[in-house]
Amino acid sequence: METREKEHPIDLSPIDRVGVVGSGTMGAGIAELCAVRGLDVTLAVSRESSLASAPRRIEASLERAVSRGRIPEQTRDAALDRITVTTDLADLGDRHLVVEAVPEDESLKLGLFAALDKVVADDAILASTTSAITISRLAGVTSRPHQVLGIHFFNPVGVMSLVEVVPTLLTDAGLLDRAEEFVAGALGKEPIRVSDRSGFVVNALLIPYLLAAIRMADTAHASSESIDRAMELGCAHPMGPLRLADFIGLDVVAAIAGALYEEFKEPLYAPPPLLSRMVTSGLLGHKSGRGFYAY
Numbered sequence: 398m399e400t401r402e403k404e405h406p407i408d409l410s411p412i413d414r415v416g417v418v419g420s421g422t423m424g425a426g427i428a429e430l431c432a433v434r435g436l437d438v439t440l441a442v443s444r445e446s447s448l449a450s451a452p453r454r455i456e457a458s459l460e461r462a463v464s465r466g467r468i469p470e471q472t473r474d475a476a477l478d479r480i481t482v483t484t485d486l487a488d489l490g491d492r493h494l495v496v497e498a499v500p501e502d503e504s505l506k507l508g509l510f511a512a513l514d515k516v517v518a519d520d521a522i523l524a525s526t527t528s529a530i531t532i533s534r535l536a537g538v539t540s541r542p543h544q545v546l547g548i549h550f551f552n553p554v555g556v557m558s559l560v561e562v563v564p565t566l567l568t569d570a571g572l573l574d575r576a577e578e579f580v581a582g583a584l585g586k587e588p589i590r591v592s593d594r595s596g597f598v599v600n601a602l603l604i605p606y607l608l609a610a611i612r613m614a615d616t617a618h619a620s621s622e623s624i625d626r627a628m629e630l631g632c633a634h635p636m637g638p639l640r641l642a643d644f645i646g647l648d649v650v651a652a653i654a655g656a657l658y659e660e661f662k663e664p665l666y667a668p669p670p671l672l673s674r675m676v677t678s679g680l681l682g683h684k685s686g687r688g689f690y691a692y
Contacts, residue, residue, distance in 0.1 A: 413493065414439075414492050418495065418509060418513070419498035420482075421499075424440070425440075425458070429458055432455075434585065439482075439483060448483075451482050452482055486513060490517060492518070493521060494522045494524060495522070496548060497526065506525065510539055524546055528549065529595045529656035533593055545567075561591050562577050573590070576588075608666070610638035610639050610642070612671075614639060615670065643682030654672070
């Protein structure tokens with residue numbers, strides 16, 4: 398009987414053509430990082446209007462990096478030249494790696510992975526930067542589960558050094574090594590290998606902490622400001638839990654909490670009623686202008 402390696406030969410050449418699907422905060426950040434690091438990037442967007450707005454968002458971010466002295470103007474210009482924006486997933490057909498960065502909606506991600514499986518090259522790696530959905534679920538709708546893994550970046554992508562690399566039980570070992578080498582070498586990030594369980598490491602620890610702070614605010618145990626200052630001054634956290642939840646996006650926090658609770662049924666993962674009411678009311682935090690604080 399042939400081994401899996403013979404049935405599914407894995408390309409071990411360097412990854413220098415990257416596709417990103419989704420031009421929100423994470424998708425734009427990943428595309429920008431890859432382009433700054435000298436990679437050829439195709440950014441797939443879902444709306445015609447994003448063909449213009451996505452490059453503007455990336456250019457504005459690069460301008461801030463120039464103004465703060467983090468990169469020279471030449472790097473900014475070269476990075477912008479390396480990014481192509483498209484609404485056609487078929488344009489990802491020549492990519493070595495495609496990273497999914499669409500909203501944290503399982504049905505949306507499953508549909509996208511099924512579609513990508515039909516258009517990308519046979520030896521391409523499919524990755525997700527999901528915060529909480531298990532990679533096995535996404536891999537299961539493809540014909541190449543051995544070529545699927547999680548590459549979970551953190552916001553802001555250009556600043557945060559950690560990347561969680563998440564193999565499934567079927568991910569090819571050589572491909573996993575190649576992905577970690579890409580994260581460390583090509584992107585200059587610090588990869589950690591984690592198990593394929595909802596929330597991985599960071600969110601499995603972080604989300605219960607944020608939910609506990611939201612429950613405390615809901616019971617008027619202390620004001621939002623007092624809760625945040627207590628953790629900033631008492632535990633030396635750079636940002637309090639409620640302001641951090643606003644920064645992440647309360648809808649994202651709720652989605653991750655829901656995924657964690659669905660998998661483990663632990664009460665500490667259950668979204669508090671206050672969080673659900675705020676999301677329903679459109680109070681999503683920094684991105685909507687109001688959450689636990691006004692922006």
